[in-house]
Amino acid sequence: MKEILPEGGVVRKLWIGETAKYRDHLLRLDAQSRRNRFSGGVSDEFIHNYVDLTPGLDAVVHGFFVGDTMRGAAELRPLGARFPREAEAAFSVEKDWQSHGVGSVLLRRTLLAARNRGFRLLHMACLADNQRMQQLARKFDAELSFDFETVIGEVESSRPTPLSLMREVMSDSHGFATAMLDLQSRILRP
Numbered sequence: 001m002k003e004i005l006p007e008g009g010v011v012r013k014l015w016i017g018e019t020a021k022y023r024d025h026l027l028r029l030d031a032q033s034r035r036n037r038f039s040g041g042v043s044d045e046f047i048h049n050y051v052d053l054t055p056g057l058d059a060v061v062h063g064f065f066v067g068d069t070m071r072g073a074a075e076l077r078p079l080g081a082r083f084p085r086e087a088e089a090a091f092s093v094e095k096d097w098q099s100h101g102v103g104s105v106l107l108r109r110t111l112l113a114a115r116n117r118g119f120r121l122l123h124m125a126c127l128a129d130n131q132r133m134q135q136l137a138r139k140f141d142a143e144l145s146f147d148f149e150t151v152i153g154e155v156e157s158s159r160p161t162p163l164s165l166m167r168e169v170m171s172d173s174h175g176f177a178t179a180m181l182d183l184q185s186r187i188l189r190p
């Protein structure tokens, strides 16, 4: 399926050593988006600690990049050994890039990554008034059940196939090539 993104933007996995880009993206979220992303208001210090923990949790982070700057992110965190087939997914897109299809591409890539890692159930926690995330989840047939302040969206992900594994490898190589071109153009810049 063709992925439509704002001009000049790409979605690729975050590399080891790029966590500062993720942290800076989360810190740039406006107050409402930050509240929605973390299901409540959180401090800058919380975000620093949160991002520091991410690499140790086997999380898969996809980023939406415009040039070298991360403007959107999708994080897939395994729930751990007690729930080997379950993971949590969380999404964030900076305000100027919202409603341009970025969240849809990030969710599609995250579902593919989840499927290829054998996760059968994805938990998405979002506040009950977060219409946009609920609409987005519905686009991918999420089954939503309400729980007072919070909506828990659960998306069944299908089994991995050689084709789904190949699709993830192909998205990664495209992301790698774009990142290398970007790096090259910055090195060669006068």
Ligand SMILES: CC(C)(COP(=O)(O)OP(=O)(O)OC[C@H]1O[C@@H](n2cnc3c(N)ncnc32)[C@H](O)[C@@H]1OP(=O)(O)O)[C@@H](O)C(=O)NCCC(=O)NCCS
Pocket: 032, 033, 034, 036, 037, 038, 089, 090, 091, 092, 093, 094, 097, 098, 099, 100, 101, 102, 103, 104, 105, 124, 125, 126, 130, 131, 132, 133, 135, 136, 139
């Ligand atoms: C929720 C979020 C990730 C969605 O990303 P996005 O890039 O804005 O989403 P998309 O542009 O792909 O739109 C997805 C769907 O949301 C709905 N949508 C888009 N803009 C909307 C708006 N202003 N109001 C209500 N629904 C809207 C549409 O159904 C759209 O699908 P369509 O374009 O096929 O009709 C993003 O808005 C965001 O980061 N919000 C703040 C943080 C957050 O809420 N995170 C979720 C908690 S895990």
